[in-house]
Amino acid sequence: MTGLTELAVAYIIMIGIIGGYVWNLFSKLKDIESRIEGVEINFLKEESEDE
């Protein structure tokens, strides 16, 4: 074992951590945006019904 295997494993794990984290952030952003859009549409509907 020259340490190259460990080095490759370390880099793969780190790329995985960053990739997974960024992927998770974008899905979270998409989810919150759609929830906010839903709530805002509901608010607008309630406002127009009140008028």
Next chain:
Amino acid sequence: MPDYKQASLILILLGLFGSSVSILLGFIWVPGIDPTTVQQGSAESYRILFWHVSFAWCSFLSFLMLFTGSILWYLKNDDFGWRLFSTGSDMGLLFGLGVITSGPIWGSVAWGKAWDWGDLRLNSFALLTAVAIFLVMSRKSQPDTSQTRDTLSIIGLFGFFLVPITAVATTLYNRRHPPIIIIEGEDTGLPNEWLIVLMFSFFSFCILFIGISLLNDNINQLESKMEKYQRIIDIEGGSN
């Protein structure tokens, strides 16, 4: 509210590209170190330095952001301070995990064991990352009130005091972790190629850091907005 999605995506992709290039350069361009100067079979593993050090420096930037945010929130109840605090704790967790993942893998080759419970730097850094985990989990699980923010910002300040201890630990109490190597000295210093790739890697990590920070900030702001809407819905539901 400005939408940073596009900008953050571009910065993240640029940062990831640059940091991947630094791995390649680290493998093919920088010369190997003299195997007789290190533990047998561990010479190649030193190439982890290009990401490990960049992760560590960026985590210090994260904790600086956390510290500034904590101060601004605690003294002025400044909302921008809370945004800095929230993003700083998220970033501290990500980059802290990067450091304590890459370090032990290298340590298992170079030292023959992954962790040394007697080494000040290793343990103070683990504590720093634990503080970031605590702050992120608390923020997610507690209601977003002034009292919660006050309490968490105090813990954020405590976390930052660990930064100088961690930073000087290798100089004052050098047990196992290598000393600061980029400063030229009798026993320290890096060949030019190593230094260039390390700086290039750090620059790429900074771009990545800015991209992910913007994205995190965007999400944190939207979550606050959602929580406000939730409160309005709860009040309206209660009054009906």
